[in-house]
Amino acid sequence: MTDVNTINVAESTDQTQDLPKMELPASKYVILIGDGMADLPIDDLGGKTVLEKARTPAMDHLAKLGELGRVLTIPDGFPLGSDVANMSLIGYSPKKFYTGRGPLEAAAMGIQMNPEDVAFRCNLVTLRFREGRVYMEDYSAGHISTEEAHMLIEDLAPLVASRSFGLFAGVSYRHLLLWRGGPEGISTVPPHDFTGMDVTEAWHIYEEEPLLYELLTKAITFFHRHAVNEKRRAEGKPPANALWPWGQGRRPLFATFSQLYDIDSAVVAAVDLIRGLGVWAGMEVINVPGATGYLDTNYRGKADAALRALKEKTLVLVHVEAPDEAGHMGNLREKIRAIERFDKEVVGPVMDGLRDMGGSYRILVAPDHYTPVSLKTHGPGPVPYVIYDSLSPKDNSDATFSEPAAEQSPIMIKEGHKLMERFIGVTPREVELNPKKKASEQKIVRPN
Numbered sequence: 001m002t003d004v005n006t007i008n009v010a011e012s013t014d015q016t017q018d019l020p021k022m023e024l025p026a027s028k029y030v031i032l033i034g035d036g037m038a039d040l041p042i043d044d045l046g047g048k049t050v051l052e053k054a055r056t057p058a059m060d061h062l063a064k065l066g067e068l069g070r071v072l073t074i075p076d077g078f079p080l081g082s083d084v085a086n087m088s089l090i091g092y093s094p095k096k097f098y099t100g101r102g103p104l105e106a107a108a109m110g111i112q113m114n115p116e117d118v119a120f121r122c123n124l125v126t127l128r129f130r131e132g133r134v135y136m137e138d139y140s141a142g143h144i145s146t147e148e149a150h151m152l153i154e155d156l157a158p159l160v161a162s163r164s165f166g167l168f169a170g171v172s173y174r175h176l177l178l179w180r181g182g183p184e185g186i187s188t189v190p191p192h193d194f195t196g197m198d199v200t201e202a203w204h205i206y207e208e209e210p211l212l213y214e215l216l217t218k219a220i221t222f223f224h225r226h227a228v229n230e231k232r233r234a235e236g237k238p239p240a241n242a243l244w245p246w247g248q249g250r251r252p253l254f255a256t257f258s259q260l261y262d263i264d265s266a267v268v269a270a271v272d273l274i275r276g277l278g279v280w281a282g283m284e285v286i287n288v289p290g291a292t293g294y295l296d297t298n299y300r301g302k303a304d305a306a307l308r309a310l311k312e313k314t315l316v317l318v319h320v321e322a323p324d325e326a327g328h329m330g331n332l333r334e335k336i337r338a339i340e341r342f343d344k345e346v347v348g349p350v351m352d353g354l355r356d357m358g359g360s361y362r363i364l365v366a367p368d369h370y371t372p373v374s375l376k377t378h379g380p381g382p383v384p385y386v387i388y389d390s391l392s393p394k395d396n397s398d399a400t401f402s403e404p405a406a407e408q409s410p411i412m413i414k415e416g417h418k419l420m421e422r423f424i425g426v427t428p429r430e431v432e433l434n435p436k437k438k439a440s441e442q443k444i445v446r447p448n
């Protein structure tokens with residue numbers, strides 16, 4: 001393994017070693033998630049959806065031989081986010097386990113959280129203060145470069161670091177604020193929903209927490225004079241003149257795949273949210289060079305990394321962000337291309353690789369949610385999924401992998417997190433979760 005770096009983040013799960021081995025119906029499992037692949041019928045495509053229009057022989061093959069159905073990944077009342085949808089897909093009920101985006105990103109960044117800590121996603125933003133009002137000029141400070149952002153965050157961090165606060169630099173405008181022993185109740189808003197808008201009310205809400213507000217005002221004074229911003233202003237770029245914390249929560253309490261299913265697992269994903277979900281679920285996080293979370297991602301590198309990981313692991317999850325990005329851009333051609341590349345360079349090679357390995361296997365393919373190009377944002381509703389089992393192929397000769405084909409299926413999983421149990425094919429062990437304890441110390445009350 002020369003081109004794949006691995007971070008071993010799974011905590012030890014020693015106590016599971018004393019339990020009887022679980023009997024799994026397949027020897028390998030692969031989950032392939034095409035973020036935001038699901039779409040609506042489009043007039044320019046003669047009323048077809050993008051999945052119907054795109055050439056996807058690998059996924060169609062799975063649909064012909066597998067179980068095609070629909071799964072509701074976002075429970076009623078939850079925001080239409082990738083964090084919630086992917087949490088369901090990997091088998092954890094958002095109603096029970098969702099605490100916010102912050103703690104997922106903290107885990108992906110390798111930041112340790114204690115039960116009393118609160119993690120905020122913290123954007124570098126451009127605010128404009130005018131006549132007593134505050135405006136969100138840019139939620140990303142002009143997609144500031146990681147290098148510039150690190151100078152700002154790393155210079156500020158020692159000035160605001162205390163027993164209470166830790167500020168951690170991430171990628172581009174995406175950083176993390178850890179408030180040790182902090183409250184989680186404050187009501188924050190995601191800055192990308194307010195581009196160009198008056199955010200005076202949202203800004204004043206931070207005043208409810210004087211310690212946090214003091215940190216934010218310190219940051220404004222400090223960033224104003226910082227050389228990085230002087231340079232950005234001179235170049236006509238928006239200065240990163242403020243921090244905007246949001247999406248906060250305490251650490252989620254997950255039983256791991258090893259505790260639940262006796263399964264050793266890994267995740268291949270470029271996006272911090274998914275990597276963070278993997279960390280909390282006890283998966284090994286695998287880095288793939290050139291995996292960007294964008295349209296130009298290294299599709300084939302992800303498939304190869306998954307197949308290498310499968311030599312040791314029982315289950316590997318591969319997540320590809322590109323279809324979602326194309327959907328947000330409202331770019332039909334790019335969305336078709338992203339789905340075709342996902343099919344050809346990820347689904348196909350993974351199918352071939354598993355067949356060549358010789359043992360039994362199951363593959364699950366699904367989008368996490370809708371990102372219709374006509375809406376340029378996430379949409380609601382159950383998404384299509386297919387589960388292929390090499391030991392018992394089905395015969396749906398006319399099926400293809402698409403939304404309308406899945407609608408023909410009688411199978412509808414209303415509680416999305418239950419799909420994982422169906423996929424793996426065993427009842428998970430019951431784990432008594434104690435928020436005061438680490439993942440590895442949770443008690444398994446009903447072995448299986």
Ligand SMILES: [Zn+2]
Nearest residue numbers: 035036082368
């Ligand atoms: Zn998503």
